[in-house]
Amino acid sequence: MREVAVLGIGQTKVDEHWDRSLRELAGDAVLAAMYDAGITVAEGLFVGNMMSGSANHQQHLGAYIADWVGLRYAEALHVEAACSSGSAAFRAALMAVASGALDVAIAVGVEKMTDSPGAEITAELATAADYDWEASQGLSFVALNALIMRRYMHEYGWERDHFAPFSINAHANGAHNPYARFQAPISEAAYRNAPMVAEPINLMDASAIGDGAAAVVLVPAEKIRSGGGKKIIRVAGSAAATDSIAIHHRRDALWLSAAERSAKQAYAQAGIGPEDVDLFEAHDAFTIMAALSLEACGFAERGQGPRLALEGQIRPDGRIPIATRGGLKARGHPVGATGVYQIVEVVQQLRGEAAGTQVDGARIGMAQNIGGSGSNIITHILRAD
C-alpha cells in the first residue's frame, strides 16, 4: 500500500446557509482545498453526504459536484455511513490513492440541511438508526443517546453537571475558529440552565446540525516535493469498524466496540499507542459520546471519561485535547461533512495553523467519526514529518 499524504484543506463556515445551495457549498470547500494544495485538476472526487436525496431532492452527488467544480470526466462517487459519511469518503479516497489507482483524489463532505423542514430533518436523521426496531417506534437520535447517557449516569454515578466541561471546552475552542457555527464561550450556568431536549440531554449536551462543507486533497506521500514550506501531513493510520445498528442488539450499550476496534487497528498501523496522540478530534455529537470515545480509545478508564474532562485534560493545554476547533458541539455538525471537518482541523493543528487553540508541538493527531449510535466508527491518525 502506498503511503498517502494530505496536500490541501478547505472548508466553509458551518451555518444556516440560506443563500448557498448544496453544490455551491461543496464547490467552495473543494476549490479552497485545491487552491491550498496548489492543484487545478484531480482524478477522483469522493463525496461524503448523508441526506441529500431527501433533504435536497438530489442524489448522484459525485457527478453533480465534479461537474460544478470543473472536474468533468473525473471519477466521482458518493459515500454514505450516516454521521460518519465524511470519514468514509475520506477513507474511500485514501484507498483509491493507496492502491495506486489514482494519484490525486479529493474527499469532500457536504450537508445542506436547512432546505428541509425541522420535523423532516428529525425523521431523516433517524434513518441512521434501525428503522424497523428504533426509528419506527418514534426513537429520534437524541432519544437514543439519552437512553445511553441515562444508563451511563446510573452505572457510574455521574450527574448531569459532570458533563458540562465537554460543552464548555468545545465552545471555548470554537470561539477561536472563524469556521465554527458558534464562536462565543459558554458558562457553567449556561450549561446548567439550558433547556432539556431529551432528558438527560440538554441543549448544551447536543451538537447543532447545520450547513457546511469541508474538503481535503490526497496524494501519494512520495510525490510531494520536500522543502515547499508546508509540513507534509501523512495518513499514518486508517481503520473502520461496525457494531449492531440497533442499540438493543449491542452486547454492551456503554462501550463503543467499533471505536475500540478501529482505534486499535489505527494505532497498530501507525506504530503508536494512545499515549502518543497529541490531540483527538472526537465525535462529540452529544457529551456522552465524547466520554465514551475517550474510554474506548484508551484515553480514560471505563466509566471515567467525565473525570478527564473535569480535570481539564481535554483542553488545548491538557493531556488529550479534544474538540480543539470547537468540535461537533461548537463548530457544528453538518452530518455528512463532519468527518472531513475533523481531518481538516487535525491538519491545521499538525501544520501549526490552529491559531488561538494551537496544541503546542502537535505532531500526531487522531480523528474519529461516529455513524449512528456507535454503529459505524472510523478512526484516522495523521502525522506531521
Next chain:
Amino acid sequence: MREVAVLGIGQTKVDEHWDRSLRELAGDAVLAAMYDAGITVAEGLFVGNMMSGSANHQQHLGAYIADWVGLRYAEALHVEAACSSGSAAFRAALMAVASGALDVAIAVGVEKMTDSPGAEITAELATAADYDWEASQGLSFVALNALIMRRYMHEYGWERDHFAPFSINAHANGAHNPYARFQAPISEAAYRNAPMVAEPINLMDASAIGDGAAAVVLVPAEKIRSGGGKKIIRVAGSAAATDSIAIHHRRDALWLSAAERSAKQAYAQAGIGPEDVDLFEAHDAFTIMAALSLEACGFAERGQGPRLALEGQIRPDGRIPIATRGGLKARGHPVGATGVYQIVEVVQQLRGEAAGTQVDGARIGMAQNIGGSGSNIITHILRAD
C-alpha cells in the same frame, strides 16, 4: 496494486418482493455469495444502493446489512452513484482489496423499490438528474432518455422499429435466467404494439425497476488456491468517469464520453481492445442507451449501434453478445443493485455457468454500468484464467 479476483457470487430474483425487506434481500445475496465462495467471514462490506433513504426510510446500509448477515464489527459503508451505485460499490471493494487494506471484501447491490408508491419512485429516480435544471422542470428519467433517443433518430435516420432487436434479444436471453424478472420471449409485434411511455420510448424500450440484490466476494488473486475446480475470475480492468450531470451541459448529447473514457482505461489496464471482448453486459436501461454504449466502447461505428442489433451481432452467438442474462430490460433494473448483477452475470459466463445463453468459449467479459443520463459510467473487465 494487488490483482483481485471474484471468488463468489450470489443473487436474488428481481421481482416485486412484497414479502421481503431490504435487509432480507441484501442478506440473501450476501450469504449466497459467501456460500459460493466458501467463506464464513469477511473484513469489509460495500453496499451499492440509490434510494433507501427515501424509499425505505433507512440510510446507513453498511452497518445495517453487516449486522444482519453476521458480519458485525466488519468495515461497512454505502456507495451511491445513482444507477451506477452497484458498480461503484464493487469498485470501492476492489480498491480496498487492491490496496492491501482488506483481504476479503464483499460488494452487494440492493434496491427495494416496491415499498415506495409509484409517483414517489418517479421523483426519487429523478434525483439522479440535475434537480435545479432538469428534475424540478418536470423531466423524469424516461423523458430525459426520450429526448436523447428522438435526437438520435433524427441525426442518424433510424426509426422506432430499428430498436426492437435490443428488446427482443434481452427478453429471449432472460427466458433462460431463473433470476430474471421477465422470463418469456417477446415478438416483434409485441414491441411494435407496446404502449408509449414517453415518445419515442415505449414500454419495450424501457427496463423495469424492481426489488433485488446481488453480491460478489473479492479476494487477492494470489490467495486463491489453484486446482479447486472453479475457474479463477480476475478483475483485469476497472475505471470510472463522469460527464455533466445535466444533458444540456454536455458537449454532445449523443456520445457517452464517460463510457468511452472508462472503457479505454479499462482496455488499457487489461491490455486488450474491444475486439477481444467475448461478451458485454451493457446498461440497457433504455434501448437507446444500449446503442450508445456499443458505439462509445468501440463495438459499433458512431450512429450505427442499431445496425449491430439488426444484424444479430448482439445475440449470444453474435460478434458481441449483450444482455446475455436478460440485461436491465428482462432481468430487471433494481437500480443500485444492477451493477453487481452485471458482474455476477459476467462471472457466470466466464465460469461456463450461463446455461441456455452461454457464450461459447467466453474468456473475457465486460460490464458497464451507467448512472444518470450518461453522467457517471463505470467499466469493468473480467478475465478467466
